[in-house]
Amino acid sequence: MEIKxxxxxxxxxxxxLIRVFEDVFExxxxxxxxxxxxxxxxxRDDFFVFVSVLNNHVIGGLTSYTLRQYYSExxxxxxxxxxxxxxxxxxxxxxxxxxxxNAYCKDWGAEEVFVQADLVDDYALDFYRSxxxxxxxxxxxxxxxx
Numbered sequence: 686m687e688i689k690x691x692x693x694x695x696x697x698x699x700x701x702l703i704r705v706f707e708d709v710f711e712x713x714x715x716x717x718x719x720x721x722x723x724x725x726x727x728x729r730d731d732f733f734v735f736v737s738v739l740n741n742h743v744i745g746g747l748t749s750y751t752l753r754q755y756y757s758e759x760x761x762x763x764x765x766x767x768x769x770x771x772x773x774x775x776x777x778x779x780x781x782x783x784x785x786x787n788a789y790c791k792d793w794g795a796e797e798v799f800v801q802a803d804l805v806d807d808y809a810l811d812f813y814r815s816x817x818x819x820x821x822x823x824x825x826x827x828x829x830x831x
Contacts, residue, residue: 686744686778688785691734696724701743702736709768733762735785737769737778745769745778749786749798759796762786767800783816801825 691699700723707715717723726732731753736746747767751760764786769778790798800818802809814820 686737686739686781688781689736689738690785690789691727691736693724693728695734696720696727698736698738698743699723699727699734702734702746702748705743705745705770706766706768709770710766731760733786733789735782735789737773737782739773744773745782747782747786751795754796757796759794762790762795762798764798764800779812780816783818 689695689698691702700717700720703717703723706712707717727734731751733749733751734746735749736743738744745768747764749762749764751762753760767779767782769776769782787798800813802813802820804810804822810820
């Protein structure tokens with residue numbers, strides 16, 4: 686098993702990861718965006734994708750966004766999605782993904798990596814605690830725009 690940060694030339698593996706998310710998150714009637722859009726996203730320098738590859742197949746991964754801030758010159762990195770295919774869960778792959786992005790972002794000069802988990806999702810809360818993350822209580826508000 687290998688953990689790899691995707692580059693602009695790894696569109697096929699990015700699409701494989703999106704299919705992993707679709708499966709693990711049980712996304713019904715999901716329609717993947719077109720390849721040109723995904724390629725443009727993958728080329729951005731403020732979007733990081735890490736995958737776990739086993740036998741040339743993506744079995745897990747994470748996506749993250751960089752947030753430039755005005756309190757510090759060091760950016761923050763937000764893990765947007767993280768998933769591992771069910772047969773490979775609880776084998777340390779998720780922890781390896783977290784370790785990989787943390788090491789990369791530290792070397793890159795980020796101040797902090799953070800992730801959001803729902804309070805009712807005990808599995809996610811336990812997972813992030815087991816990786817050394819510090820939790821805090823917040824309420825997430827959103828504004829639907831359409």
